[in-house]
Amino acid sequence: MKKEQLVDQLLTYFCQEAEQSFSLFISQNYREKRKLLRGIVNIRPPYPLDENILKLEDELLQLELKEKKITVIDEIPCIEDQFHVLSVWRGDITTLQVDAIVNAGNTSLLGCFIPNHSCIDNAIHTYAGIRLRLSCNEMMNGKEEKVGQAKITGAYNLPSQYVIHTVGPMIGGHVTKEDKDKLRSCYYSCLELAQKKQIRTIAFPSISTGVFHFPKALAAEIAVATVCEFLKDNPGTLDRVIFDVFTEEDQEIYERIFRNKKINL
């Protein structure tokens, strides 16, 4: 089936499921329809869903994936540091093909419910597909995830194999020692889980530095220090750890950190 037909069928299904309330917003334009579908999927609670509908969504997401530039590990150079496994890479984490990507989620661990929001949680759940929210819901069973811990699921329609979900600290005023410890714990917990699952390649976003307002430079210092600490404690367990920087500002911050360590990028 073509993308246009898949979007139409999915919209028809979800409009019926929601008793038509969305049908008022359906335009004739494909991009608008696709955006509406994304928004509907974002706000949809993790109710069970007919396998045929899930397969339609898989088909759509796989067609979209084929149109994207997927980056594989061999295309990303390593930093000339003591470990030879670190990389800084700028781009959308949902287009990376590694063993595991890390999601900066919220305590429900069910993904972002704000329609078409620009956070990483929304991107990961959107492109993995509804199966990810259903799987997270089953895993969480109504419980909340503690800040600084990590859990793992499949990645469904993403090019990676797994998603490791963690919840970073949310900064209201100034950064406390507890906030720093919690951020450190996010990175360390993800790496421990990766090790347990025999994951060899992992990509981290800059956890907590978006909607959660952790100062970017301090967060990057903690991220690099924690990953290095883990690699020292557990030599040989990982082939690659990527710091996915996404914004130009983050890229400059990470490059500065490695330059100050006298390490060539």
Ligand code: ADP
């Ligand atoms: P948090 O709630 O932990 O602050 P955000 O999603 O708001 O999470 O931001 C975390 C980091 O993820 C930010 O540095 C943001 O620029 C980055 N980010 C957002 N979308 C993506 C993406 N698609 N791929 C990689 N990083 C992303």
